[in-house]
Amino acid sequence: MSFLKPKEVIEEGDTVTLYLTVNSMHAIEATPTIVNKKGETIEYIFQTSYGALKVRNLIGVTYGSRVELSKGWAYVLQPNPELWTQTLPHRTQIIYTPDISMILFQLEVRPGSVIVESGTGSGSLSHYFLRAIKPYGHLHTFDFHEARVQQAREEFERHGLGDFVTVYHRDVCQLGFSNELEGKADAVFLDLPAPQLAVPFAAKTLKTEGGRFCSFSPCIEQSQRCCIALQEHGFTEIRSMEILQQEHVVKTRTLPVLDLEFLKHKKPSSQKLNESSTNESNETADTVKTPKETKKVLTSSAPPTLPGHTGYLTFATLPPAFVR
Amino acid sequence: MTKTEVNEMSKIQLGDYIVIQRQKYTKLQKFGNLDTTSMLGKEQLELRGLLDQPYSATFKMCPKETTPSKQRGQRNLRLHTLELCNELEMRDIRDRLGISASGADNRDIIDDGDSQALRPQDIEDLREQHSESTKIIEKIVENSKTFHAKTEYSQEKYLRKKEKKYFEFVQIHRPTLRLITEIYYRQDADKVMGMRMDTLSQLISYSGVSAFGNYLMYESGTNGLLPASFLNSMGAGTEATLVHMHPGNVPQKQAMLALNLPHEQLQRCISVNLYSVLREYYQGEGQESTEVATEPSTPLEEIEPSSKKQKLNDDDAAPTTTSSTSSDSNGENNTSPLESSVNIPVQAQKWQVENRRACELMRAKFDGLVIAAKEHPSNIVQALLPFVKSSRPIVVYSQSKEVLMDLHVELKSSSNATNLHLTSNWLRYYQILPNRTHPEVNMNGNSGYLLTGYTIG
Numbered sequence: 001m002s003f004l005k006p007k008e009v010i011e012e013g014d015t016v017t018l019y020l021t022v023n024s025m026h027a028i029e030a031t032p033t034i035v036n037k038k039g040e041t042i043e044y045i046f047q048t049s050y051g052a053l054k055v056r057n058l059i060g061v062t063y064g065s066r067v068e069l070s071k072g073w074a075y076v077l078q079p080n081p082e083l084w085t086q087t088l089p090h091r092t093q094i095i096y097t098p099d100i101s102m103i104l105f106q107l108e109v110r111p112g113s114v115i116v117e118s119g120t121g122s123g124s125l126s127h128y129f130l131r132a133i134k135p136y137g138h139l140h141t142f143d144f145h146e147a148r149v150q151q152a153r154e155e156f157e158r159h160g161l162g163d164f165v166t167v168y169h170r171d172v173c174q175l176g177f178s179n180e181l182e183g184k185a186d187a188v189f190l191d192l193p194a195p196q197l198a199v200p201f202a203a204k205t206l207k208t209e210g211g212r213f214c215s216f217s218p219c220i221e222q223s224q225r226c227c228i229a230l231q232e233h234g235f236t237e238i239r240s241m242e243i244l245q246q247e248h249v250v251k252t253r254t255l256p257v258l259d260l261e262f263l264k265h266k267k268p269s270s271q272k273l274n275e276s277s278t279n280e281s282n283e284t285a286d287t288v289k290t291p292k293e294t295k296k297v298l299t300s301s302a303p304p305t306l307p308g309h310t311g312y313l314t315f316a317t318l319p320p321a322f323v324r
Numbered sequence: 325m326t327k328t329e330v331n332e333m334s335k336i337q338l339g340d341y342i343v344i345q346r347q348k349y350t351k352l353q354k355f356g357n358l359d360t361t362s363m364l365g366k367e368q369l370e371l372r373g374l375l376d377q378p379y380s381a382t383f384k385m386c387p388k389e390t391t392p393s394k395q396r397g398q399r400n401l402r403l404h405t406l407e408l409c410n411e412l413e414m415r416d417i418r419d420r421l422g423i424s425a426s427g428a429d430n431r432d433i434i435d436d437g438d439s440q441a442l443r444p445q446d447i448e449d450l451r452e453q454h455s456e457s458t459k460i461i462e463k464i465v466e467n468s469k470t471f472h473a474k475t476e477y478s479q480e481k482y483l484r485k486k487e488k489k490y491f492e493f494v495q496i497h498r499p500t501l502r503l504i505t506e507i508y509y510r511q512d513a514d515k516v517m518g519m520r521m522d523t524l525s526q527l528i529s530y531s532g533v534s535a536f537g538n539y540l541m542y543e544s545g546t547n548g549l550l551p552a553s554f555l556n557s558m559g560a561g562t563e564a565t566l567v568h569m570h571p572g573n574v575p576q577k578q579a580m581l582a583l584n585l586p587h588e589q590l591q592r593c594i595s596v597n598l599y600s601v602l603r604e605y606y607q608g609e610g611q612e613s614t615e616v617a618t619e620p621s622t623p624l625e626e627i628e629p630s631s632k633k634q635k636l637n638d639d640d641a642a643p644t645t646t647s648s649t650s651s652d653s654n655g656e657n658n659t660s661p662l663e664s665s666v667n668i669p670v671q672a673q674k675w676q677v678e679n680r681r682a683c684e685l686m687r688a689k690f691d692g693l694v695i696a697a698k699e700h701p702s703n704i705v706q707a708l709l710p711f712v713k714s715s716r717p718i719v720v721y722s723q724s725k726e727v728l729m730d731l732h733v734e735l736k737s738s739s740n741a742t743n744l745h746l747t748s749n750w751l752r753y754y755q756i757l758p759n760r761t762h763p764e765v766n767m768n769g770n771s772g773y774l775l776t777g778y779t780i781g
Contacts, residue, residue, distance in 0.1 A: 005536035006691040008713065019743060019778075064714025064780045075742055075780050077715045080532050097529055098522070098749065105525035108500050111535040111559025131534045132557065209334060210380065220754075220761060227756045240754040242763075243522050248725060248746040248773075250732045298729050300746065312754065320334075320380045 001160035002078055003127065010061050010076065015159060017077040017087060020050060027079060027087035029158075032056035050074065081127040091148050094124035095191065095216060098245035099310055104132055106315045107187035107212045111136055116185045116205055118142040118172045118192060123152045125189070130161045138164055140181060144171040176201035183208055190215040195222060196229035203233045203318055210320040216311045223312045234324045235316035242312055248300040257293040336374045336496060341582035343497040343507070344369070347488055352499060352507050352582055366402060369494070373406040379498045382409040409493060421462055427473040441467040457490035477760070499582045501556045508549055508579070513770070516546045517696055518723045522749045523772045527694065528553055530776045532717045535562035537691035540711055542569040542598060544698045548579035551593050555580060560589045567682045567690070569598040596682045600675070602707060605683045609676075689713045696721040701731055709740055712779050720775040728775040741777040748773045
């Protein structure tokens with residue numbers, strides 16, 4: 001139930017984000033017991049790279065607290081769409097925060113919006129839609145994969161979001177978004193291999209006052225076909241873009257500093273001696289003795305691998321019926 | 325909401341902010357009264373004709389008369405009225421002109437500056453005679469020696485260029501956060517602290533703002549864009565509130581007002597002066613009263629709200645000096661600067677009421693913290709973090725990376741926050757046309773930077 005609104009204490013049944021490190025997070029359900037493979041009810045012990053966690057102990061703990069693991073510790077955070085996207089069980093490829101943020105912004109989603117989405121996939125984007133449209137709006141989400149539909153339904157219910165979403169098992173490319181939804185949507189989002197097939201249905205399901213449209217495609221050919229279909233069906237303001245988020249890894253580095261100035265001049269002491277043969281040995285002895293100078297520098301660098309491509313986003317407006 | 329209300333809302337009304345679009349150019353304008361005019365390049369538009377017309381409609385710019393220029397050396401303004409355009413004559417210009425011949429490549433085209441037979445004066449005269457861009461472009465094409473030898477693509481480009489110049493239709497839109505963000509960034513990115521659309525969209529996501537919860541924001545000059553985007557995400561008729569701290573006497577509010585939000589929703593943005601509210605929180609009420617107007621004498625004040633507002637919109641120039649109330653939306657609290665300086669102690673001034681409301685929320689703590697500061701954010705974060713609950717998002721925006729690198733190190737060593745990430749964005753637009761798909765030639769390299777994390781402890 002931890003997705004409905006900000007809360008302070010972990011209750012039984014909450015989904016909890018267990019934060020170990022920047023690269024290691026888990027989503028776990030706060031239940032004292034689970035049913036194992038043999039059908040027996042057993043104590044829920046969650047294994048992490050820093051040891052085991054007795055999940056029972058999480059209940060009643062304040063979100064943001066540090067919890068002890070058998071070989072270390074972790075933080076328990078209240079999940080939100082950003083953390084969920086990083087920890088959710090993948091049933092499909094998912095869309096991540098940078099693209100999703102632009103999708104919500106461009107679709108002008110706000111509390112009260114009615115959104116049509118296809119496909120549901122793993123529900124990464126759906127959770128963002130739901131946060132944005134609560135408490136008055138509704139999300140109608142479609143997928144042609146029956147098992148995924150069922151999993152998504154249960155997940156929304158567990159997360160306390162069931163009232164704001166309807167999950168349909170339906171192939172929208174062939175059957176559209178159903179007659180009941182005709183003229184109901186403020187925005188339509190498509191993540192389909194052949195978005196152009198669903199564009200005519202999208203036009204039908206948008207309100208007579210008009211609305212916004214988005215299609216996400218990994219391949220440019222899909223976007224091309226989609227753009228042609230959009231033009232044919234009276235959409236305007238058609239724009240395509242690509243977003244990549246870059247991470248900057250911040251690190252304080254300690255760098256040695258070389259002193260090269262002294263090489264330009266003979267040492268006064270050795271000049272006195274005026275013996276060229278002993279000069280060199282003296283110099284080397286000196287440099288060894290003086291401690292090496294260092295400088296601390298705050299640096300940022302790109303991580304060794306980073307996303308080079310996610311997908312092309314195509315946005316469009318369907319004008320109100322009287323100007324179509 | 326009833327059906328008639330919806331219909332009323334989709335009509336253009338006096339007092340509305342509107343977005344005027346001419347081809348790709350868009351502009352934010354307040355339709356303050358019937359005599360309001362708006363400048364579009366060299367064209368001056370009388371907005372009178374828009375009243376009670378539907379949003380999203382297209383209007384034709386009809387030339388009225390040429391006003392002789394009052395100042396020497398200035399070119400004549402062309403004054404236009406706007407008429408609702410019923411028949412959609414905005415077909416493809418190529419069809420309208422009936423162009424059929426085109427060349428295969430550009431081997432025979434020489435740029436000798438002699439291909440256009442019309443002189444600039446002739447074209448000016450044409451513009452006086454005809455209001456329709458089609459007629460003007462037709463004449464220009466007729467008098468071009470090279471047009472028919474150009475390739476089809478290059479003809480199209482030529483026509484697009486000419487159409488852009490002589491296009492006589494405008495469309496009126498209801499302002500949305502998306503349109504406002506785009507207009508602000510294009511007109512002057514510095515005035516919104518270089519907040520690009522993609523970065524703003526992520527700031528909204530990471531902050532977790534929604535219809536539930538109380539949010540804390542410090543912002544030093546985005547023309548109201550940042551609080552507007554929060555109000556937009558908080559929605560109408562919900563329980564969410566925003567405490568919006570700013571460094572000046574008067575908060576910048578234009579973007580908030582431009583969204584034409586219901587009064588109830590605007591009320592849930594509590595705008596307070598950062599110094600004044602913190603002093604009240606720690607020292608109690610009555611410590612400041614007279615000081616508040618002079619207190620926050622940061623250098624920022626010189627480039628503060630009122631002057632900026634005027635540039636975009638003259639009708640909105642009311643808020644100026646002394647009282648922090650005067651910029652309020654519906655003018656219901658229009659104390660003149662004179663009156664407020666007299667300081668009637670009986671009734672609490674608006675800023676005092678707002679300070680009280682803010683302090684109450686600060687004691688109850690917030691569900692998210694967002695900072696977009698022109699100042700170094702370290703002290704601001706340090707001052708505001710104690711007001712944020714545990715396990716809540718923090719987002720700090722800055723135009724430069726180094727500032728956030730400092731903050732990253734500080735937050736990491738303070739162990740007040742975890743899951744710290746410093747990010748920036750890369751945004752590229754595409755031209756998608758059959759056989760001519762490629763990234764757009766120019767892209768913008770300044771996304772700004774975000775430092776995100778979660779409070780712990």
